[in-house]
Amino acid sequence: xxxxxxxxxxxxxxxxxxxxxxxxxxxxxxxxxxxxxxxxxxxxxxxxxxxxxxxxxxxxxxxxxxxxxxxxxxxxxxxxxxxxxxxxxxxxxxxxxxxxxxxxxxxxxxxxxxxxxxxxxxxxxxxx
Numbered sequence: 001x002x003x004x005x006x007x008x009x010x011x012x013x014x015x016x017x018x019x020x021x022x023x024x025x026x027x028x029x030x031x032x033x034x035x036x037x038x039x040x041x042x043x044x045x046x047x048x049x050x051x052x053x054x055x056x057x058x059x060x061x062x063x064x065x066x067x068x069x070x071x072x073x074x075x076x077x078x079x080x081x082x083x084x085x086x087x088x089x090x091x092x093x094x095x096x097x098x099x100x101x102x103x104x105x106x107x108x109x110x111x112x113x114x115x116x117x118x119x120x121x122x123x124x125x126x127x128x
Contacts, residue, residue: 039084054091086121
């Protein structure tokens with residue numbers, strides 16, 4: 001359905017069923033969309049603003065995950081899915097990791113992301 005919404009440039013949807021029919025509950029999904037608008041493409045964001053944005057998302061996750069189970073994954077996207085997306089994924093993963101570790105190795109984590117996930121994940125001016 002989401003692919004069709006984008007493909008056809010849908011701006012409104014219509015549901016012509018009840019949430020529950022014939023004792024069967026239909027699919028419902030509430031979601032929150034966060035958008036960070038001050039991160040220029042191929043550039044570096046303001047660190048304090050990005051960290052504050054990340055904290056807002058984590059706070060929202062903890063408020064919506066009241067049953068103390070593992071929170072569902074975040075969907076993170078940008079234009080190409082490697083630069084800003086990779087950076088945000090690294091920020092999120094490393095912020096969780098540092099809750100249990102005394103030190104973090106950002107370079108090692110980015111290298112692992114590139115080897116296991118996507119080759120060009122997290123754009124850099126100079127590769128080490």
